[in-house]
Amino acid sequence: MNIQLNPLNEQQSGALTILSVGLNRDQLLWINGYFQGLLVSSGNTQSASTPIQAKNSKQLKILYGTHTGRSKTIAGKLAEKLASRGVEVQSVALDDYKTRQLSSESNLVFIVSTHGEGEPPAMAEDFYNYITGKRAPQLPILKYSVVALGDKSYKFFCKTGIDIDQALSKSGAKAILPILKLDVDYEDEAEAWINQFTSVFAEIPATPTSENPIAINAPKSEQYSRKNPFKATVIDKVKITGRDSDKEVYHVELSLEGSGISYEPGDSVGILANNPPLLVDAILKQTSLSGDEPVTLKEDTISLREALSDRLEITVLTRDVIQEYYEKTGNQKLQEIIENDGQLDKYLYGHDVLDLLEEFPFKLMAQDFACILRSFPPRLYSISSSQSAVGDEVHVTVATVRYSYKGRERAGACSTYLADRIDIDSQVSVFIEKNPAFKLPENEETPVILVGAGTGVAPYRAFLQHREASNQKGKTWLFFGERRFHSDFLYQLEWQKLLKDGYLEKIDVAFSRDQEEKVYVQHRLLENQKEIFEWLDNGANIYLCGDMKQMARDVQKTLLRIFENEGGMSEEKALEYLKTLKKEKRFQTDVY
Numbered sequence: 001m002n003i004q005l006n007p008l009n010e011q012q013s014g015a016l017t018i019l020s021v022g023l024n025r026d027q028l029l030w031i032n033g034y035f036q037g038l039l040v041s042s043g044n045t046q047s048a049s050t051p052i053q054a055k056n057s058k059q060l061k062i063l064y065g066t067h068t069g070r071s072k073t074i075a076g077k078l079a080e081k082l083a084s085r086g087v088e089v090q091s092v093a094l095d096d097y098k099t100r101q102l103s104s105e106s107n108l109v110f111i112v113s114t115h116g117e118g119e120p121p122a123m124a125e126d127f128y129n130y131i132t133g134k135r136a137p138q139l140p141i142l143k144y145s146v147v148a149l150g151d152k153s154y155k156f157f158c159k160t161g162i163d164i165d166q167a168l169s170k171s172g173a174k175a176i177l178p179i180l181k182l183d184v185d186y187e188d189e190a191e192a193w194i195n196q197f198t199s200v201f202a203e204i205p206a207t208p209t210s211e212n213p214i215a216i217n218a219p220k221s222e223q224y225s226r227k228n229p230f231k232a233t234v235i236d237k238v239k240i241t242g243r244d245s246d247k248e249v250y251h252v253e254l255s256l257e258g259s260g261i262s263y264e265p266g267d268s269v270g271i272l273a274n275n276p277p278l279l280v281d282a283i284l285k286q287t288s289l290s291g292d293e294p295v296t297l298k299e300d301t302i303s304l305r306e307a308l309s310d311r312l313e314i315t316v317l318t319r320d321v322i323q324e325y326y327e328k329t330g331n332q333k334l335q336e337i338i339e340n341d342g343q344l345d346k347y348l349y350g351h352d353v354l355d356l357l358e359e360f361p362f363k364l365m366a367q368d369f370a371c372i373l374r375s376f377p378p379r380l381y382s383i384s385s386s387q388s389a390v391g392d393e394v395h396v397t398v399a400t401v402r403y404s405y406k407g408r409e410r411a412g413a414c415s416t417y418l419a420d421r422i423d424i425d426s427q428v429s430v431f432i433e434k435n436p437a438f439k440l441p442e443n444e445e446t447p448v449i450l451v452g453a454g455t456g457v458a459p460y461r462a463f464l465q466h467r468e469a470s471n472q473k474g475k476t477w478l479f480f481g482e483r484r485f486h487s488d489f490l491y492q493l494e495w496q497k498l499l500k501d502g503y504l505e506k507i508d509v510a511f512s513r514d515q516e517e518k519v520y521v522q523h524r525l526l527e528n529q530k531e532i533f534e535w536l537d538n539g540a541n542i543y544l545c546g547d548m549k550q551m552a553r554d555v556q557k558t559l560l561r562i563f564e565n566e567g568g569m570s571e572e573k574a575l576e577y578l579k580t581l582k583k584e585k586r587f588q589t590d591v592y
């Protein structure tokens with residue numbers, strides 16, 4: 001071992017001992033930074049940038065608000081980078097952060113996504129309400145930056161981040177860099193921003209604070225990711241809806257062998273698909289381009305056909321795509337659509353790139369056309385298996401998107417890729433998207449109520465496989481809804497076996513089209529309101545997965561009614577109760 005001997009003479013050693021007696025932690029950190037500065041100015045930059053923690057008194061906290069884990073991952077990467085430059089960095093989830101600390105902070109980075117319809121992720125709700133509310137403090141010493149995650153296909157793109165940025169600016173805090181708004185294809189931009197931020201932050205003088213910094217709880221990057229997906233082999237694919245169903249749901253099993261990939265029940269798998277070939281052909285025909293034209297996307301030059309097939313989104317339109325197309329065409333009708341919220345929403349739902357080209361024809365060069373389109377984001381699917389039961393496999397439950405509009409049959413990109421364009425032994429590019437906000441309770445004795453409609457039942461298959469594989473027989477109650485008992489009861493035999501073996505205590509089903517009047521899961525919840533409330537009152541967790549627009553809203557409304565009816569609560573108290581359940585992570589949702 002190479003031991004560094006004390007290089008100081010006796011007098012210097014004595015002075016150092018006298019100086020250090022009785023110093024508190026903040027004073028030690030300040031002195032540490034002072035000597036670090038001397039070291040840099042003496043030209044010894046090598047030691048100054050040595051990746052050791054607490055070598056510099058410059059401190060920064062990263063506050064993240066995430067639902068599916070992306071913001072946390074970016075927070076982790078930023079923390080790693082800053083720590084390697086000697087910054088004392090702490091990465092904290094927004095629901096663990098005490099807002100009263102705000103006024104003593106010097107440097108904060110917020111990394112936060114937007115969910116629902118322009119809402120903060122559950123873990124960021126309280127902070128968001130505080131900072132955008134009337135009781136927000138003045139923050140004159142704060143320097144901050146905001147990284148906002150979102151998806152341009154939503155109306156309120158990156159709203160949470162934008163609102164936090166504006167609130168901080170209003171409070172007198174100074175932005176280190178302007179807000180960064182990330183769409184779903186975010187990795188490169190996030191990485192470039194981390195580098196830029198690290199350089200800019202290095203130029204800011206250190207401000208000693210009374211905070212307690214240090215720990216880095218950043219997750220290490222996984223080997224396989226959205227940018228570097230694993231090629232999983234299809235080992236099974238079965239249509240699990242009946243012949244007479246008007247839905248088409250597939251159970252697909254993929255092998256992860258050799259990847260070392262691990263996941264937990266509640267996580268999702270990201271799938272990189274290709275586009276429906278008929279749509280690619282029709283688009284090329286409409287543009288009078290052959291498809292052989294070379295186009296450059298990021299650093300790659302490929303044919304236009306390949307770009308339209310694998311790299312660009314053509315089944316879905318976003319506001320940006322219409323805007324870019326308008327800028328090329330100058331078509332006033334397009335401007336009208338963009339400027340009218342109602343018209344825009346209507347246009348975005350159900351129209352695709354071919355509609356745009358047909359309804360507003362314009363001659364474009366291949367490269368210009370490619371530049372207008374959005375890069376093809378992977379689609380996420382709730383994992384319907386548990387590794388403790390299936391080992392190196394991952395299962396998904398996919399409802400095929402097909403609809404007819406304006407006289408043309410249309411197909412969702414990824415769901416029809418899985419339904420029509422892959423088969424057993426095909427290879428599919430995948431990665432795992434962690435979902436820390438949708439997890440079984442740590443205590444296996446905690447009762448769970450699982451509410452899902454359609455493919456919303458997928459993660460519950462994973463939950464129950466996990467419980468069965470680890471022989472956990474906690475109280476479990478499943479509510480499942482679909483259209484018809486005979487054709488749409490997904491995984492019926494598996495639930496029945498779980499009931500028989502005691503891993504599932506109860507199951508209630510709602511088949512909406514088996515009788516005159518429509519019956520949905522929320523009706524079953526209401527019918528069982530007394531017992532539901534008792535379960536919750538006794539500490540049960542409740543989970544909700546599936547359709548965001550209708551089902552999730554109706555179920556939440558029903559829960560509020562149950563709290564009022566059975567808990568004797570006012571409307572306000574019922575809302576408060578629901579909020580507390582969310583805050584305590586006892587009400588978890590995975591809706592899409």
Ligand SMILES: Cc1cc2nc3c(=O)[nH]c(=O)nc-3n(C[C@H](O)[C@H](O)[C@H](O)COP(=O)(O)OP(=O)(O)OC[C@H]3O[C@@H](n4cnc5c(N)ncnc54)[C@H](O)[C@@H]3O)c2cc1C
Pocket residue numbers: 268315316348349350351379380381382383397398399400401402403405411412413414415416455456458590591592
């Ligand atoms: C966290 C998460 C988990 C998910 N889990 C699952 C899961 O377990 N199983 C599952 O099947 N899906 C799941 N999804 C949804 C999935 O990611 C895809 O969105 C879905 O499969 C559709 O993708 P696609 O590429 O086939 O369709 P796209 O190419 O994305 O096309 C969808 C678009 O088609 C249009 N459209 C669709 N239906 C109609 C209609 N009837 N009328 C008019 N327009 C219409 C809309 O504009 C819509 O935006 C999940 C999503 C998330 C975010």
Ligand SMILES: Cc1cc2nc3c(=O)[nH]c(=O)nc-3n(C[C@H](O)[C@H](O)[C@H](O)COP(=O)(O)O)c2cc1C
Pocket residue numbers: 065066067068069070071072112113114115116117118119121149150151152154155156157158159183184548591592
């Ligand atoms: C159900 C759902 C609703 C969403 N709503 C919005 C939205 O209103 N605005 C937006 O910009 N992004 C929205 N998004 C996209 C997310 O913000 C985006 O996927 C982000 O990368 C997630 O980051 P996270 O993993 O840190 O939560 C939504 C995503 C989902 C699944």
